[in-house]
Every structure is written in C-alpha cells, then in structure tokens.
Amino acid sequence: MAEAKTVTAAMLIIGNEILSGRTKDANLAYIAERLNALGIRLAEARVVPDVPGEIVDAVNALRARYTYVFTSGGIGPTHDDITAECIARAFGVKLAVHPEALRRLEERYAEIGVELNEARLRMAKTPEGAALIDNPVSAAPGFQIGNVFVMAGVPKIMQAMFESLRDRLVGGAPLLSRTIVCDLPEGHIASGLGAVQNRHPEVDIGSYPSYATSGFRVALVLRHTRQDALDAAARDVIALIRDLGGSPQEQAV
Amino acid sequence: MAEAKTVTAAMLIIGNEILSGRTKDANLAYIAERLNALGIRLAEARVVPDVPGEIVDAVNALRARYTYVFTSGGIGPTHDDITAECIARAFGVKLAVHPEALRRLEERYAEIGVELNEARLRMAKTPEGAALIDNPVSAAPGFQIGNVFVMAGVPKIMQAMFESLRDRLVGGAPLLSRTIVCDLPEGHIASGLGAVQNRHPEVDIGSYPSYATSGFRVALVLRHTRQDALDAAARDVIALIRDLGGSPQEQAV
Numbered sequence: 001m002a003e004a005k006t007v008t009a010a011m012l013i014i015g016n017e018i019l020s021g022r023t024k025d026a027n028l029a030y031i032a033e034r035l036n037a038l039g040i041r042l043a044e045a046r047v048v049p050d051v052p053g054e055i056v057d058a059v060n061a062l063r064a065r066y067t068y069v070f071t072s073g074g075i076g077p078t079h080d081d082i083t084a085e086c087i088a089r090a091f092g093v094k095l096a097v098h099p100e101a102l103r104r105l106e107e108r109y110a111e112i113g114v115e116l117n118e119a120r121l122r123m124a125k126t127p128e129g130a131a132l133i134d135n136p137v138s139a140a141p142g143f144q145i146g147n148v149f150v151m152a153g154v155p156k157i158m159q160a161m162f163e164s165l166r167d168r169l170v171g172g173a174p175l176l177s178r179t180i181v182c183d184l185p186e187g188h189i190a191s192g193l194g195a196v197q198n199r200h201p202e203v204d205i206g207s208y209p210s211y212a213t214s215g216f217r218v219a220l221v222l223r224h225t226r227q228d229a230l231d232a233a234a235r236d237v238i239a240l241i242r243d244l245g246g247s248p249q250e251q252a253v
Numbered sequence: 254m255a256e257a258k259t260v261t262a263a264m265l266i267i268g269n270e271i272l273s274g275r276t277k278d279a280n281l282a283y284i285a286e287r288l289n290a291l292g293i294r295l296a297e298a299r300v301v302p303d304v305p306g307e308i309v310d311a312v313n314a315l316r317a318r319y320t321y322v323f324t325s326g327g328i329g330p331t332h333d334d335i336t337a338e339c340i341a342r343a344f345g346v347k348l349a350v351h352p353e354a355l356r357r358l359e360e361r362y363a364e365i366g367v368e369l370n371e372a373r374l375r376m377a378k379t380p381e382g383a384a385l386i387d388n389p390v391s392a393a394p395g396f397q398i399g400n401v402f403v404m405a406g407v408p409k410i411m412q413a414m415f416e417s418l419r420d421r422l423v424g425g426a427p428l429l430s431r432t433i434v435c436d437l438p439e440g441h442i443a444s445g446l447g448a449v450q451n452r453h454p455e456v457d458i459g460s461y462p463s464y465a466t467s468g469f470r471v472a473l474v475l476r477h478t479r480q481d482a483l484d485a486a487a488r489d490v491i492a493l494i495r496d497l498g499g500s501p502q503e504q505a506v
Contacts, residue, residue, distance in 0.1 A: 032274030
C-alpha cells in the first residue's frame with residue numbers, strides 16, 4: 001500500500017484577548033480534532049495580538065509552509081477587527097467590498113430591521129479574489145484566499161464556518177490512534193517504551209501522565225495512518241506493561 | 254511621569270497532544286494572567302510538535318525577540334520528552350547532569366522507595382549553565398537558561414514552577430484594565446468606538462461580543478498602564494453608550 005502524502009495545517013489565533021488571558025481559546029482543540037478526522041495534521045499554532053505587522057508576518061510564514069492555514073478572530077465591525085485588511089496586505093492585493101457578502105449583509109439587516117451602517121459594511125470587505133465562507137449564525141461571512149481560511153473568533157460562529165468550508169479541504173489518510181492507559185509510573189516504563197518506539201519508528205508514541213482523583217496514571221497514545229502498523233506497536237506496548245507487572249487498559253476514543 | 258519600558262514575553266507550548274486536540278491547553282491563560290499582574294505583556298504564543306527542528310527554531314525566534322520566553326511540556330522521562338536537549342541545541346551548549354537536580358531526584362526517589370533508573374536520570378539533565386526551577390509537586394526540576402524558562406506541561410506542576418520562578422522576573426508597569434459591558438450590538442457602537450479609540454490612541458480598546466443565555470452582549474475592555482488615561486477613555490466609552498441609548502455597566506475584574 002502506497003503511503004498517502006501528509007497534508008498539514010496551521011492555526012493562527014488573532015486577538016489581544018487570548019494573550020491577556022481574559023478569553024480562553026476554545027477554537028484550537030476544535031479545529032485540531034476536526035482536521036484529524038479529515039486526515040489533515042495540525043502542525044503548528046500561533047497566537048498573535050491585534051497588530052498589523054504581526055498578523056501579516058505570521059500569515060505569510062504559515063501559508064508558505066503548510067497546506068492550509070486557518071485563522072480565527074478579528075473580522076467584526078469594530079476598529080480592532082483588522083484581520084481582513086492584514087490578509088489583503090499579506091497577499092499583496094486590495095481590500096474591496098465583495099458583492100455577495102454585501103448582499104447577504106443587506107438581506108440580514110433588512111430582516112432584523114437594523115441599519116447597515118458604515119461599520120457593519122466593513123464586514124462585506126474581503127481581499128480581492130477571495131471566496132466567501134458561509135456564516136449560518138450571523139450572516140457576516142468569513143473568506144478563503146489561496147490556502148488561507150479566515151474565520152470568526154466566537155466559537156459558535158467559528159465552528160459553523162468550519163463546517164461550511166470543510167468540503168473544500170482535501171485530506172490525506174486519516175491518522176488512526178489507540179490509547180493504552182497504564183497504572184505504572186512513567187519512569188518505570190520509559191526505557192521499555194523507548195525500545196518499542198525504536199522498533200516502530202513510523203508510529204508516533206506519546207506518553208501523557210496525569211493526576212486524577214483516582215491517583216496517578218499514564219496514557220500512551222499511538223498514532224499512525226495504517227491500522228496494521230498501529231496494532232503491531234500497540235501489541236508491544238501492552239506486552240511491555242504486562243511484563244513490568246502493570247494492567248494495560250485500552251481507552252475508547 | 255516617565256513611561257515605563259514595555260516588558261514582553263512569549264509562551265511556547267511543546268507537544269503533539271495539544272496539536273491533536275487530545276489535550277486542551279490550560280497553561281496559556283494561566284501564564285497570561287500571572288504575567289499581566291507582574292507588568293509583563295504576553296505578546297505571542299506558539300504551539301509546536303515534538304520535533305527537534307521545530308522546537309529549536311521556535312525557541313531561537315522567540316528568545317531573540319521577547320524579554321522572556323516560557324516553555325511548557327516535554328521534560329519527563331520518556332523518549333518523547335526532548336525539550337531539554339532541544340533547548341541545549343538552541344543555545345549551542347551541551348546537555349549534562351545538573352548535580353543539584355540529581356541530588357533532588359535521588360532524595361525524592363529514595364523517599365518514595367522507587368529506583369532512580371536511567372530514564373528518570375534524564376530528568377536531571379539540563380543545558381550547561383542552566384539554573385534550576387523548583388518543582389514542589391514532583392521534585393524533577395525545570396530550568397532557566399538565558400531568558401528562557403523551561404517548565405513541565407502538567408498544569409499543576411507548571412503552575413507550581415511558575416510560582417517558584419516569578420521572583421526572577423522584572424516587570425514593567427502593570428497593565429491596568431476596565432471592562433464596560435454594553436447591551437447594544439457591536440455594529441451600533443463601532444463607529445463611535447473607533448472615534449473614542451482615535452481620541453485615546455495610547456489606550457488599547459478591545460470589543461468582544463458574546464452570546465450568553467441572557468442574550469447578546471459586548472464587553473469593551475480598556476487597557477493602559479496609567480489609571481488617568483484609562484479613566485479618561487472609559488468616561489468616553491460610557492458616554493458613547495448612553496448617547497446611543499444603551500446602559501453601560503462596569504464589570505468587576
């Protein structure tokens with residue numbers, strides 16, 4: 001079986017409110033899980049402030065490097081919503097009113113009887129050449145330009161936008177995983193686990209200790225695109241834990 | 254009154270488990286809030302996978318640019334814990350057993366009657382020239398080299414390590430903030446708010462809409478190091494909301 005090519009993505013979270021700690025980001029984990037299911041590996045994430053140069057530089061660094069880039073935040077009507085103009089700058093194109101975005105805003109605001117003022121009109125502007133991303137929650141669309149997908153920061157809207165755009169993404173082979181939970185300390189299994197990793201270099205084996213109320217435990221997470229490779233490594237991990245006197249338990253995903 | 258210099262920081266979160274969505278990062282918001290209180294502005298965050306080149310490049314990019322860099326993750330005993338060797342590579346120094354780290358591990362493992370095996374001994378290694386960061390939770394220390402502070406990923410341990418190291422940080426003037434909650438839609442206040450921002454260019458004014466069960470609301474967050482500048486801008490924001498027929502409410506921090 002031929003190896004599928006690796007499709008990668010980066011997430012760019014834009015906003016002072018995340019860096020101040022005021023708002024806890026909820027979008028990264030959502031995007032990560034959804035991309036995994038599509039066979040796209042989230043390879044990097046960055047959080048940058050509402051500063052044009054920072055946004056432009058990050059967009060350009062990430063779009064050159066990964067198959068897809070997803071941004072969240074900064075596309076509303078207020079002065080601190082500068083994402084669209086920064087993306088235009090990053091691509092070296094003009095920011096202009098997108099006729100279909102304008103139509104959707106006109107329709108929406110007529111419906112709810114609210115004035116489509118100059119501030120709200122900003123939400124109809126996209127970099128030239130951008131394709132819209134539907135916003136079933138509050139109408140004002142996101143947009144795609146090149147391999148960059150620009151979404152809202154409010155999680156409910158970001159999630160709806162992601163569902164709107166996912167059919168445009170071409171994934172690779174989905175990354176399969178198995179999680180073996182172990183009741184031995186990490187330091188006890190570490191040497192043997194390293195040997196298992198060396199025998200299965202192609203399988204990504206992560207070791208994650210945690211402290212639950214029921215006491216200490218380690219989750220061993222194995223990932224690969226091929227079930228047979230995954231199962232072979234998992235067999236070795238299970239045998240290792242048993243050999244060391246532990247009780248391995250498979251965790252449902 | 255002289256302006257205090259701006260002290261900045263970046264956070265580098267290391268680990269495949271964050272990028273897979275399996276683990277939700279809890280450290281960024283903690284660090285952001287603690288730094289704010291110390292007058293240190295978190296200016297960027299990155300999440301990178303357990304890949305040496307990625308970690309080395311990110312550490313070098315961030316440490317050149319910000320006053321302080323904080324890393325979390327990858328300092329345990331297993332094969333996927335590669336942070337210490339990557340930091341050594343980033344600084345171009347050797348990784349070596351730190352005598353005091355070794356002493357602490359020997360003491361700890363003797364106490365709990367557990368063997369200090371080769372895997373656990375890895376946790377005594379630091380880049381040459383590093384100073385330890387205490388770990389009151391599980392003994393294995395973090396470390397500081399130059400302006401980079403290397404901490405565990407498990408939140409309980411990361412937080413304890415941060416409290417251990419905070420006296421080493423020299424902050425600037427703490428960033429003060431006021432939050433005015435508004436019952437008018439963002440698009441309604443946007444134009445006036447932009448004018449307030451223009452009149453107070455030195456105050457950072459953010460507008461954050463959210464959907465609560467009680468309905469739509471916008472939080473306007475004002476930040477500055479000087480109380481008088483903050484209060485002047487807040488007075489204008491409050492007057493703006495009242496002029497537009499809304500009821501501004503101050504939110505306690």
